[in-house]
Amino acid sequence: MRGFYIGRFQPYHNGHHHMVEEIADEVDEIVLGIGSAGDSHTRRNPFTAGERVMMVTKALGDLDVTTYVVPIEDLERNSVWVSHVQSMSPKFDVAYSNNPLVVRLFEEAGVEVRSSPMFRREVLEGSELRQRMIRGDGWKGLVPDEVAGTIEEIDGVDRIRQVASSDANGANDGVPTDRDAAPDPE
Amino acid sequence: MRGFYIGRFQPYHNGHHHMVEEIADEVDEIVLGIGSAGDSHTRRNPFTAGERVMMVTKALGDLDVTTYVVPIEDLERNSVWVSHVQSMSPKFDVAYSNNPLVVRLFEEAGVEVRSSPMFRREVLEGSELRQRMIRGDGWKGLVPDEVAGTIEEIDGVDRIRQVASSDANGANDGVPTDRDAAPDPE
Amino acid sequence: MRGFYIGRFQPYHNGHHHMVEEIADEVDEIVLGIGSAGDSHTRRNPFTAGERVMMVTKALGDLDVTTYVVPIEDLERNSVWVSHVQSMSPKFDVAYSNNPLVVRLFEEAGVEVRSSPMFRREVLEGSELRQRMIRGDGWKGLVPDEVAGTIEEIDGVDRIRQVASSDANGANDGVPTDRDAAPDPE
Amino acid sequence: MRGFYIGRFQPYHNGHHHMVEEIADEVDEIVLGIGSAGDSHTRRNPFTAGERVMMVTKALGDLDVTTYVVPIEDLERNSVWVSHVQSMSPKFDVAYSNNPLVVRLFEEAGVEVRSSPMFRREVLEGSELRQRMIRGDGWKGLVPDEVAGTIEEIDGVDRIRQVASSDANGANDGVPTDRDAAPDPE
């Protein structure tokens, strides 16, 4: 029995981690899909796929079940998204998500989906965490120790602050950086 | 004499249909281009290209002129968009549109364009129709019978409600689903 | 009951047409998928998707069953190809193909596939037909009348001869034009 | 010593030009990268890459240093953007930018970056210039003469006004045209 759990993990935090622990009680193996794998260096997606692979893998070190961590690049086509995920992941029996679109796409493809109120918490924390990093507030208590270590190693807080300032100072002519995958000089 | 008429047809409704009937008086054959063919499962683009092909083809069943229904995937390049459309469509002599950008692109490419006040109506109805589906208000009177039948067959109202809730509940971290072609879990 | 039949239709010929007639006996509606829709102007893929849509639609004019003709652009990913086809086509119950790869992909996706010895004939005729056009041999007897008419209207024989010469005169530095989607000057 | 300076140059104006003159004092050769080269025909990106190449090249005619003008298409991947730029440009020793994201990406790739308060001015003028064109206010004094000439030759003011009206009249169903690379009829 193998479960699939997708997130952007920008960064991987305690909300995600509790969710994974809950899933670990229900399945033999877990696949963690790193969504929007091609995005990085924006306020909303500060970390590369590789950096997120490292965070997640290290944080899962103690877990008893076998885990796979696979980056999933966006295909920009909702109708083929499930097939794309399936091709990048070891075959799975159940998907875990609370996102209505993700749930719908898996269900239309005939994949069993399980939702949980815990997902809600994890969603809120992602945005809050990045805000704290930008403002300089405390955030390390909200993520596993291994994640905090990785973010420090890659100078992550400095990066998110710098790219966030692209929005704030108007340098991008009013278009939020998070929409632009490429730098947007005038 | 062949005319080209493009729309997203999300869904195909009476405004579109009256427009097609008007065009049918002026040309021998009509090509209907299904725009943003790769988009689906969002609040703004709930239906796949194939579902829209079916809606349109069935609704046009009684029309006297020969019709072609061709999906047109986005190329993300305004400057080559006319060539792209021309390569996917039987050769046409005149394009029908009221969208200033579409009009401009066809004109710069030397294609005759005809506009009509009727287009305005059709535009307004698309957004209104989807709102009604989401809110549970009446909408079947605004579309040809064949379209209502197709939407029921594919469980379309349930789908648009579910994907629309991705926006409403904040699960996407503030980014409207319609901007994201791929599911966007935190 | 709806059947799906894919081909490149470069051009649509009698082998295809007999196949469609056979399928028409088994289903209520037929979807014809125009494969490699983005390819054109090569020895192997001389005609645009739009030109092929016109050929096929006109040749099917007398058929009793409802037909849909949909261009299918290549996605370059075998693992998501079936989902892509399904998103571009009205929902279908059975796929017709004799191509082992197509058969395999549909089967792995749980779609019923029917094969027929007639497919073999159609395959051979495509290549033979294009050779005859290039060499100036007779070819009109091998295609429906409407197809011959369309090819003349678009000056098709002249085109295939001209692009075929890109290979023959070495202008492409030894790389066959059919591999190159973009012109390949030295 | 070669310097790289990227901008969208929609259009190239006096703010850019002063910046280039300042850079010319520091380097032997200048590469001007035309960013978002694939975008055109929107309110924010009205001109094609080719039109911008022409504007910039003509405006730089009197400059003493050797200049290269290279279109840079968006790759939609921040993490490979520097490599992409480097592959399209003659090798450069220093990059000039005031955009925090651009600065960050070059620095992470080990490229020296120089910023200047002058960049700020150039940013503000781009948006203001396009507004003036749309409203019919004076704008020619803000750009080099050669740029004004090019914009007239390509009927540029008429174009930006027409595409800008796609937003204003609601024809795009609420989605600003600048986000849509493809025309967006309902």
Add this chain to the structure above:
Amino acid sequence: MRGFYIGRFQPYHNGHHHMVEEIADEVDEIVLGIGSAGDSHTRRNPFTAGERVMMVTKALGDLDVTTYVVPIEDLERNSVWVSHVQSMSPKFDVAYSNNPLVVRLFEEAGVEVRSSPMFRREVLEGSELRQRMIRGDGWKGLVPDEVAGTIEEIDGVDRIRQVASSDANGANDGVPTDRDAAPDPE
């Protein structure tokens, strides 16, 4: 100290495995990049990225060093390939490869590369292994037990035989299936 080792792993075999064991003596952590991650269902690339992730992860179960297994989709641009790899992988200090192009690209990007005669063996075995599967000869002795188990679980031998026959029977009109990412019916 982290090492990066890329292969297509179609499938992962003893030659790869011995190489990994040798690398494990030199580094603290190993990243295995699954190349051409988007390719599958061809004679040359029969297995999906997800299937290869499973093979490799299971075969590495006993290894003492920390391992990461990351799919790397092709970007079709040699000049940005190293950046792409770096964005998908945890940061690495040395790359292992014997492929002259891979070596060149890493070296031009300033990454240390180590080669080994053992790579040669691994290369030859991949092609030989797939031939044996197609012909029905013995192959299980050439791969780790976990790989043989995975291939059986996914019915891999049957798949490679079926897609290989697309070439052999001419159904693809002379173009080898391995070149075509999309099915290629006539």
Add this chain to the structure above:
Amino acid sequence: MRGFYIGRFQPYHNGHHHMVEEIADEVDEIVLGIGSAGDSHTRRNPFTAGERVMMVTKALGDLDVTTYVVPIEDLERNSVWVSHVQSMSPKFDVAYSNNPLVVRLFEEAGVEVRSSPMFRREVLEGSELRQRMIRGDGWKGLVPDEVAGTIEEIDGVDRIRQVASSDANGANDGVPTDRDAAPDPE
């Protein structure tokens, strides 16, 4: 009067240069399009677009007419190729080519094309030149001095030899590197 002349310029050699001089007699301004701009580091396309921009620009230094040098990335769609070229280039009145496919595409788009027997020579020299570089034979006499200088500066001969060996030693499993845009380890 502006002329457009496209080539891959791998590298720019005397055959190209004589052609440009001939064109310079007929037009006021010349646009040189650098084809397959995204390709590099292969036996057939060893140099990046940026390196080729530098070669061509330097070699054209003495020319009396205004010249523009623009990289043209492949779009993989013959039917939109002319529009793509037109969007990347200053507007031109006549295209120069001897490649039958290029000629055909421009003619179908209504662009005047001029051919010349000199093109033939240029084609042969490209392949011959690269062979000489690989074999270590003399080649500098076949290119303008500025091109020889640029190739030395970027260590070009060493690069083409190294990537060419990817083919020769079988490391790519029988698929020539020139077909693979991404490195292809087994």
